[in-house]
Every structure is written in C-alpha cells, then in structure tokens.
Amino acid sequence: MRYHTGDLDNQNLIDLYLGMLKPRMIEEKMLILLRQGKISKWFSGIGQEAISVGVTMALKETEYVLPMHRNLGVFTSRKIPLNRLFAQWQGKLSGFTQGRDRSFHFGTQEYKIIGMISHLGPQLGVADGIALADMLRRKRKITAVFTGEGATSEGDFHEALNIASVWNLPVLFCIENNGYGLSTPTNEQYNCEHLADRAKGYGIESRIIDGNNILEVYSKVDELCKAIRKRPRPVLLEFKTFRMRGHEEASGTKYVPEKLMKTWAEKDPISNYEAFLFKEGVLTEESIEKFKTDISQEINDNLQLAFDEDTVHFNESKELSEVYQDSQYQQIEPKSDSKEELRFIDAISQGLEQSMFKHNELIIMGQDVAEYGGVFKITEGFVPKFGKSRVRNTPICESGIVSTAMGLSINGMKAVVEMQFADFVSSGFNPIVNYLAKVHYRWNEKADVVIRMPCGGGVGAGPFHSQTNEAWFTKTPGLKVVYPAFPYDAKGLLNTAINDPNPVLFFEHKGLYRSVRGEVPADYYTLPLGKAxxxxxxxxxxxxxxxxxxxxxxxxxxxxxxxxxxxxxxxxxxxxxxxxxxxxxxxxxxxxxxxxxxxxxxxxxxxxxxxxxxxxxxxxxxxxxxxxxxxxxxxxxxxxxxxxxxxxxxxxxxxxxxx
Structure with missing residues (x-):
C-alpha cells in the first residue's frame, strides 16, 4: 500500500492514526462484551475505519454527516463522549435514544451527526434536505452521507442522486463498497464494474478511492471539500474496501472465500498505516504502546460509567408525552373583521400564501407547484412572490422529496410537500411512517413537515386518484392527521399545521375544492388541532x-x-x-x-x-x-x-x- 503524505505534518499523520485506532479498540472491546451478553448486537466496521475517519476529519465540525452502522469512526472523530456511546449501546438513559433505539440509530444536533434508520435509503434524501437548507442560506457547507453498496439498489439512492443533481446540492454521497450485502456478493447486486459509474447517469462527478488507505481517503476528500465549498455540487464517492466480519456478529463470515479474507486482511488500514509511520519515524514502539494504553484506559473508564448507570425505568406518561415534540398552540385571531367568501381551494391557497409570508424559511415542494401552480392551481402566482428557491418543482420521486423535507427540518427550516394526489403518498410511505413519525420519540428531533394530501372520490377519477387514505396514518404514533370540511377550518388549521413542529398529514378533499364556499377572515389566523x-x-x-x-x-x-x-x-x-x-x-x-x-x-x-x-x-x-x-x-x-x-x-x- 502506497502512502503519500503531501503537505501533512507529523501531528496530522498521528491524528489520522489515532482517529482509526480508537474505533478499532472500541470495537474489539464491544465484541468481548457481545460474547458476554452485555450488549445485544454489533455491526462491525473493522477494516473500514479509514473511510469514516478520513471523511469526517476532512469535514468542518459545523458540517453535517450522516453515517451508517459501520461508521463508529464518525462518532469518535466528532469526539462524542464514550460513556454516552456505551450507554446508547446498552439501552441506558444517558444514551442518545434513552433506550428507545439501539446501535447507531440516532442523531445529535450537538455533534452534527444524523444517524440511520434500518431502512437505509431515506437518509440519502435527508442529506439532500440538509444541503438544500445550507444552499438557500448561502452557507458554503458540505453534507456527507454514507451508504453501503447494497443500499445503492434501493430507489431512494437513485432519487437522492437525481434530486442533488437537478438542484446542484453540495452533498458527498459516500458508498462503502465492502463486497457483500449481508451474504450477497456484489456480482449478485449490480451489473456494472464500478458503482461510481452510476454518477454519469445523473450528470454528476464521481471518484473511486482506496477505502483502506487513510491518507488517500483524507487527502482526496479534503481536496474535494475545499472545491465544493467554492463551487457547490454533488459528488459520488465509491470507497473500495472490505468487511472483515459478518453483516452483524450473528451472521458470521462462512459465505466469504478464505482466500478473499486473507487478501483483505493484508490490506488492513491500521496495521499498514502504523507500519508506514513507524518506518518514517513518526511513531515509535513506545509511542504506539502509550497511545494504546491511554485509549484502553479511556474505554474502560467510560465503560464503567455506563455500567454503573441504572437500567431505564419505564414511565408511561413520559413515553407517551415524548412521541410528539411539545408544541404550545398559539391562538392568533384575525387583525381585522374583514371577511370574504372563498371556495375551499382558495382558503387553502390563501392560508399557504400567508404562512409563506409569516415564515421566511418555509419551503414548498411538489410536482408542478412552481409556475404551473400545481395540478389544482393552489400555488398559482406564488413564484413571483416567493421565488423558485422557495416554491420548488420536484422530480417525480415522493420518497426522496419527503426525506428532503425531513432534512430541511433538521437544518432548521420548515417544509410543505404537496402530494399531487393523496394516492401517490404510497411512494413516499416509508420515510413518513418510519422517519418523520418516529424521529422525535427516538432522539428528540422535530420533523417540521406538512404533507398536503388532495384526496377523495366522487369525481370519477378511478382507483389511483380517489382514495381517502387517512387510516394509513392515524395508526402511526408520531403523525398528526387533519381533515377539514369547510373553507374557514381549512385555512386556520393549515396555518396551525405549518406552525406545529410535528409532521402533519393535511387532507384536502378534491370534491370540496370548488363546490364548497364559506366566509373566511382575510387576515392570518389559527385554529387548534384536536378540537371538533x-x-x-x-x-x-x-x-x-x-x-x-x-x-x-x-x-x-x-x-x-x-x-x-x-x-x-x-x-x-x-x-x-x-x-x-x-x-x-x-x-x-x-x-x-x-x-x-x-x-x-x-x-x-x-x-x-x-x-x-x-x-x-x-x-x-x-x-x-x-x-x-x-x-x-x-x-x-x-x-x-x-x-x-x-x-x-x-x-x-x-x-x-x-x-
């Protein structure tokens, strides 16, 4: 393995070494605890440390990174206190999910890390949303998101790349190509030589990087980051690496040929880099031993803190109260007595427009919502008032756009997504019920997203444009569901839904759009959710x-x-x-x-x-x-x-x- 130090000084070289050494030593300790039954599951990143560490250290601390379950090096490079990580893996209260989720299924705004969900794909769209918020604020920042080669077969991967390409978002899409999706080898997963080649289909740049060479990872990603901050754009990175242990420990590695394991063992990113630094005189036997002793002591001290912590005690009222973010409803009365008779559809349009004026970081996204005004013309005339940066036509990719809305929320913005028809929400179902609905309960993050749902029958539109599918969502804790019948209610409730930091499915019956009229205050006002x-x-x-x-x-x-x-x-x-x-x-x-x-x-x-x-x-x-x-x-x-x-x-x- 060839190493090129470039303009890195000795301290930089040592920092990269320690960056990899710490997650490796933590993992080795976790594997012991797993066998002892002190943690329940482990997804090993042994052999892949250079990717997590190199990418994270090339980013600024204020830039978001979205890791997967083999990216322990992301968390340690961001210097998360180890006792909190250990508590997370043991399901303790001081863990980031308070025992409500396991492993790396969590995020933390403090360290600008947004963890995965088991469905993998949605976090790619979330990265798009985070980057979109930075771009709209003209911040020269990058968002880095990880995925494995297996998840590149999911539709969310392709939707996210396409969105990032069309909107020219500063996202680093990092593929850890480690040879296997659980036990399925790459030749049964895709039929191209390099996953990086898929970037060509989306008109974006790509790079292939040796994922076991820490200096190559860091230097190439650092160079890219500097370039992207100057000229924002998405880039697809394929890191060639290998998973030295099972998908998770219970699965083992019997499906991997012994010769292949031996070949990649010789490419171990830490032992090779350590030998290089030793040869260059950057490390000595004494310094290596001291580093390992110090890290071991840090691990043991923090493990003891986690072990000493009590198990989580069930508190029913606490559990129920934290499904949703606490939202103090603010009753806003119209400033004047002025009223006008509006159709149902016009009341929704007026409420949406007034909310856009009230919240200058509210973004509307959906198919044909910009100049065309949406298929029902609710956002007609919005572009001249708010611009295409805030009223955004999207590709036809409901899942990717819902995930993008989640990313906007994570980065402090609000989003309204228009489903062209409520029926089409099935294509965005996963991020709604598994990401938006669960995110606050899991790690105390809001999902400040309203999804508008033109729905209902009686208009001769057939099986795919007539469903009223509210029951899909009333069953899911964490979602709010609103379904008005009159113009007055539609406007006031939509304003409240947009103010609410929780995800709201806002159903609008198409049959009422132009058939129902009523008096509606001309000014902005709100109505409470949950009041018949x-x-x-x-x-x-x-x-x-x-x-x-x-x-x-x-x-x-x-x-x-x-x-x-x-x-x-x-x-x-x-x-x-x-x-x-x-x-x-x-x-x-x-x-x-x-x-x-x-x-x-x-x-x-x-x-x-x-x-x-x-x-x-x-x-x-x-x-x-x-x-x-x-x-x-x-x-x-x-x-x-x-x-x-x-x-x-x-x-x-x-x-x-x-x-």
Missing part, C-alpha cells in the same frame, strides 16, 4: 364525520327534519377530540359515524370501540358505522355512486333514529 366543531345540536342522536362526509350528512339530514341530531365535524383525526364525542353521546344515547374510507380498519371503528368502552351505560342503541364499499374506488359514475356511502348512511341513520 359542533355544527348542529339536538337530542335524538350523534352524527360524527369529517371531510366530504360532513356535507353528505348535512344534506341527508335536510331530507329528515324529524331527526334532531348533534352533528360533530371532527376536523382533526390525530389528535382526536374524544371528549366532544363522549359528551355528545352521553347526551343523545345514540351514535352514527360516517367516513368516506372503506369501513374495515378505519377511524370509525376506533371511535366506535372507544365509545363502547367509555360510554356503554349511556347508549340506547348499538353504535352504527358507515363507510364505502370494500373495493377499490371504481371509475364509472354508476359504480362510484354505489361505492360511496351516502345511500347506506341514510338507511342507517333512519334505522338508528327509529331504534
């Missing part, structure tokens, strides 16, 4: 609904003046105003719940169960649930009319009234 609206008051029964269902219920009730109900518009499904539901049911003794979604597994089922548990003694009849037919949404009007629940609701309403 009582639209009608009566004694006979309680009707609960949301979205278009509210209008259907009101229309059908007009045909039955003999029925005097409470009508509750939920407005928000998570948080849910269960108190309002219970109070009404206790008064009327009867409940019917109408949802547009198919019945099984929907919000109506949960409300019914809650009422049965909390209000059983007040009920004078079984709870009724009404939803759409258990089929995909059909296209033909004659089929869709029977699919939707209006007729079934009217029958159930009369039946409940007469019970």
């Amino acid at each position: 609206s009582l639209l009608k008051e009566g004694e006979d029964l309680t009707v609960v609904s949301y979205g278009a269902g509210v209008h259907w219920a009101l229309e059908i009730l007009e045909k039955h003046p003999e029925i005097q109900p409470d009508v509750l518009d939920l407005r928000s499904l998570q948080p849910l105003d269960s108190d309002a539901i219970f109070a009404s049911v206790k008064k009327t003794g009867k409940l019917i719940i109408l949802q547009e979604d198919t019945l099984f597994g929907g919000i109506a089922s949960d409300i019914s169960a809650m009422v049965m548990e909390e209000c059983f003694q007040y009920l004078d009849a079984p709870v009724k649930r009404v939803g759409s037919l258990e089929t995909p949404v059909p296209f033909a009007k004659s089929l869709e009319n029977e699919y939707l629940p209006q007729k079934r609701f009217e029958m159930a309403l009369v039946e409940l009234y007469e019970y």
Whole structure:
C-alpha cells in the first residue's frame, strides 16, 4: 500500500492514526462484551475505519454527516463522549435514544451527526434536505452521507442522486463498497464494474478511492471539500474496501472465500498505516504502546460509567408525552373583521400564501407547484412572490422529496410537500411512517413537515386518484392527521399545521375544492388541532364525520327534519377530540359515524370501540358505522355512486333514529 503524505505534518499523520485506532479498540472491546451478553448486537466496521475517519476529519465540525452502522469512526472523530456511546449501546438513559433505539440509530444536533434508520435509503434524501437548507442560506457547507453498496439498489439512492443533481446540492454521497450485502456478493447486486459509474447517469462527478488507505481517503476528500465549498455540487464517492466480519456478529463470515479474507486482511488500514509511520519515524514502539494504553484506559473508564448507570425505568406518561415534540398552540385571531367568501381551494391557497409570508424559511415542494401552480392551481402566482428557491418543482420521486423535507427540518427550516394526489403518498410511505413519525420519540428531533394530501372520490377519477387514505396514518404514533370540511377550518388549521413542529398529514378533499364556499377572515389566523366543531345540536342522536362526509350528512339530514341530531365535524383525526364525542353521546344515547374510507380498519371503528368502552351505560342503541364499499374506488359514475356511502348512511341513520 502506497502512502503519500503531501503537505501533512507529523501531528496530522498521528491524528489520522489515532482517529482509526480508537474505533478499532472500541470495537474489539464491544465484541468481548457481545460474547458476554452485555450488549445485544454489533455491526462491525473493522477494516473500514479509514473511510469514516478520513471523511469526517476532512469535514468542518459545523458540517453535517450522516453515517451508517459501520461508521463508529464518525462518532469518535466528532469526539462524542464514550460513556454516552456505551450507554446508547446498552439501552441506558444517558444514551442518545434513552433506550428507545439501539446501535447507531440516532442523531445529535450537538455533534452534527444524523444517524440511520434500518431502512437505509431515506437518509440519502435527508442529506439532500440538509444541503438544500445550507444552499438557500448561502452557507458554503458540505453534507456527507454514507451508504453501503447494497443500499445503492434501493430507489431512494437513485432519487437522492437525481434530486442533488437537478438542484446542484453540495452533498458527498459516500458508498462503502465492502463486497457483500449481508451474504450477497456484489456480482449478485449490480451489473456494472464500478458503482461510481452510476454518477454519469445523473450528470454528476464521481471518484473511486482506496477505502483502506487513510491518507488517500483524507487527502482526496479534503481536496474535494475545499472545491465544493467554492463551487457547490454533488459528488459520488465509491470507497473500495472490505468487511472483515459478518453483516452483524450473528451472521458470521462462512459465505466469504478464505482466500478473499486473507487478501483483505493484508490490506488492513491500521496495521499498514502504523507500519508506514513507524518506518518514517513518526511513531515509535513506545509511542504506539502509550497511545494504546491511554485509549484502553479511556474505554474502560467510560465503560464503567455506563455500567454503573441504572437500567431505564419505564414511565408511561413520559413515553407517551415524548412521541410528539411539545408544541404550545398559539391562538392568533384575525387583525381585522374583514371577511370574504372563498371556495375551499382558495382558503387553502390563501392560508399557504400567508404562512409563506409569516415564515421566511418555509419551503414548498411538489410536482408542478412552481409556475404551473400545481395540478389544482393552489400555488398559482406564488413564484413571483416567493421565488423558485422557495416554491420548488420536484422530480417525480415522493420518497426522496419527503426525506428532503425531513432534512430541511433538521437544518432548521420548515417544509410543505404537496402530494399531487393523496394516492401517490404510497411512494413516499416509508420515510413518513418510519422517519418523520418516529424521529422525535427516538432522539428528540422535530420533523417540521406538512404533507398536503388532495384526496377523495366522487369525481370519477378511478382507483389511483380517489382514495381517502387517512387510516394509513392515524395508526402511526408520531403523525398528526387533519381533515377539514369547510373553507374557514381549512385555512386556520393549515396555518396551525405549518406552525406545529410535528409532521402533519393535511387532507384536502378534491370534491370540496370548488363546490364548497364559506366566509373566511382575510387576515392570518389559527385554529387548534384536536378540537371538533359542533355544527348542529339536538337530542335524538350523534352524527360524527369529517371531510366530504360532513356535507353528505348535512344534506341527508335536510331530507329528515324529524331527526334532531348533534352533528360533530371532527376536523382533526390525530389528535382526536374524544371528549366532544363522549359528551355528545352521553347526551343523545345514540351514535352514527360516517367516513368516506372503506369501513374495515378505519377511524370509525376506533371511535366506535372507544365509545363502547367509555360510554356503554349511556347508549340506547348499538353504535352504527358507515363507510364505502370494500373495493377499490371504481371509475364509472354508476359504480362510484354505489361505492360511496351516502345511500347506506341514510338507511342507517333512519334505522338508528327509529331504534
């Protein structure tokens, strides 16, 4: 192995050596503890230390780095206290996830490290978002993100590269090509000679670097970093290396040919570099021994601190209260009495525009949202007011854009993502339910993202443009779900959703966009999430609904003046105003719940169960649930009319009234 010191002095050379030595010695200690049952799992980076250390030391401490589970050298190079790392791996309270997640599945703003999730791919898009925030603020910074060669087969990898290329984001995409994705060799993972060649398809630069040569890693990455800070752009780096141990310790390495293991063992990044420094007189036997003794002492002292710490004690109220970031709702009343009659769609547009003025670092992203104004024209005219830097057309890549929004939030900005249709959110499902929803509970990070969801049937749009899929998200702790029915509510709730630091799915029924009008304050105002609206008051029964269902219920009730109900518009499904539901049911003794979604597994089922548990003694009849037919949404009007629940609701309403 050839080493070129360039203009590095002896202290620089020693720092790089110590940078690799410390994670190697920690790993060796962890492998002992794993066999002793004192930690539960370990993903080894032995043989790959030069990559983590070289990249991190080439970055500035203020620049974000997004490592994987073999990048211990990133954490040690950023000088994270070892006792906190050890506590993290033991599931102790002083660990970064307080026992809620394991291994390197955490981030820390203090050290500008954003850890992985097990789904791997989304963190590449998160890096895009972090870099986008720096670029918009004109900060000359780089974001470095790691992935393995296996994850380059995921769609998120390709989406992230494409986004970075189109927007010219200063991201270093670092591929650690270590030969195997668990047990699958590279020749069964991809059919190109070098993964670096994939950069050509996205119009970006790439480099191939010897990942076992610390001086090559550091010098080439350092040179690139200096160049990118002057001329921001993405670069794909492929580090050729090898994983000397199993994917994780339980998997072993029997699938690796012995000759291959021996070849790479001879390329060990630490022993070779140590021998080079010894030969050059930079290191001596005495200095090597002292370094190892000092590191060993540091490891043992910090391990003892972690061992001495009590195990995490379960506290139910604490667990529940930390799923979401605490958000103190601020009631903002309109400054004047001026009102205007707006369509549902115009109220959303007005709220979004006023929020853009209120938050100068709020970014709107989505397909065709810029000059075209979105397919529903909600952002029409926004570009002249806010510029294309804040109103951003995106490639068709929902997963990558949701992850990018998460990165914007991590770097202190707000994001609104428009799904062209709510149906398309399935392509961005993973980062929503596994990253945005869990990030605060896991390591106390906000996901300041609103995802707008044009949804609903009744417009003859068929199975892929008509779904109302709120139940996909009400099941997921960490997400908030809002579903207004009237222009006044839509504007006020959207403003609140944007103010809220938690991820919000904001459902907008397409059928209401241009068919429903109402008086709306001209000024900016907010409405609280989790507060239902009582639209009608009566004694006979309680009707609960949301979205278009509210209008259907009101229309059908007009045909039955003999029925005097409470009508509750939920407005928000998570948080849910269960108190309002219970109070009404206790008064009327009867409940019917109408949802547009198919019945099984929907919000109506949960409300019914809650009422049965909390209000059983007040009920004078079984709870009724009404939803759409258990089929995909059909296209033909004659089929869709029977699919939707209006007729079934009217029958159930009369039946409940007469019970």
